[in-house]
Amino acid sequence: MSSSSQDISTGRRQFFSNLIKLSGAVLLAPAILKSVAVGQEKRRGAKPDAAAAGGAKELSWPVVEPGKDAALAMHYYHSHEEAKGDAQVNKAEKAGLPWEKQTCANCNFYKKVGTKKLKVAGKEQDVEVGSCTIFAQKLVAGPGYCNSWAKKV
Ligand code: SF4
Numbered sequence: 001m002s003s004s005s006q007d008i009s010t011g012r013r014q015f016f017s018n019l020i021k022l023s024g025a026v027l028l029a030p031a032i033l034k035s036v037a038v039g040q041e042k043r044r045g046a047k048p049d050a051a052a053a054g055g056a057k058e059l060s061w062p063v064v065e066p067g068k069d070a071a072l073a074m075h076y077y078h079s080h081e082e083a084k085g086d087a088q089v090n091k092a093e094k095a096g097l098p099w100e101k102q103t104c105a106n107c108n109f110y111k112k113v114g115t116k117k118l119k120v121a122g123k124e125q126d127v128e129v130g131s132c133t134i135f136a137q138k139l140v141a142g143p144g145y146c147n148s149w150a151k152k153v
Contacts, residue, residue, distance in 0.1 A: 058113045058131050063139045070135060076146035081121040083145050095151035105142035108150040109133040112142065 064070075066077045075090075077083035080100055084091075091099040097106075104110045110130045118127040118141055128142030140146075 058139065059116070059129075061113075061131070061137050061139050063116065063118060063129060063141070064132075064135050064144075071146070074134065074146040074148055076135075076140065076144060078118060078120045078127070078141040078144045080143070080145060088147075089145070090147045094149065097151060099145075102145060102149045102151075103142065104130065104132065104140045104144040104146075104149075106152050107132070108152045109148065110140065110142075110152070113139060 064076055066072075066082060070076075075083070075086055075088050077086070077089075080103075083089045093099065094102060105112070105128065109132050111132075112128060112130040114129060115126050116129045116139065117124060118129070119125075120127055120141060120143070129139040130142060132138070132140045134146070134148050
C-alpha cells in the first residue's frame with residue numbers, strides 16, 4: 001500500500017472513530033442532563049413528586065385553618081365530614097357534580113403541591129395539599145371544600 005493510500009485509510013478510520021464518539025455523546029446527553037437535574041433537586045432536598053407538581057417551595061406554606069379569618073367567610077373545611085354540619089355550606093349540585101364529589105382536588109382554583117400531615121375530621125393523617133388562588137400563600141387539603149368551589153376546566 002502506498003503512503004498516500006495509507007494516509008487516506010488512517011484519515012477515514014479517524015473520521016469514523018470521531019463519528020462514533022460523537023454519536024455516543026449525542027445519545028448519552030439526555031441521560032446525563034436528566035441525572036444532573038435529579039442531582040440538583042436532591043441537593044435542594046425536594047421530593048421528585050413535589051418538584052413535578054411545582055410545589056417544593058409551596059409545601060412550606062401554612063395550611064388554611066377552618067373556622068378562622070377567610071376560611072370562616074368561605075366556609076372552608078378540610079373534608080366534607082367536617083363541612084356537613086355547617087348550615088351555611090352550599091351543598092347544591094354544581095356543574096353536574098353532587099356536593100359530596102366537589103373537593104378542592106377537582107376545583108378550578110387548586111394546584112396540587114404535595115402531601116402533609118393534617119388533622120382531618122379529628123384524625124391525624126397524610127393528606128394531599130395544594131395551593132388555592134382564593135387563599136394566597138396558604139395550602140388547602142385536596143379533600144377539602146369551600147363555597148367558592150368551581151369545576152376544574
Ligand atoms: S376555592 Fe376551591 S380549592 Fe380553594 S378552598 Fe375553595 S374548593 Fe378548595
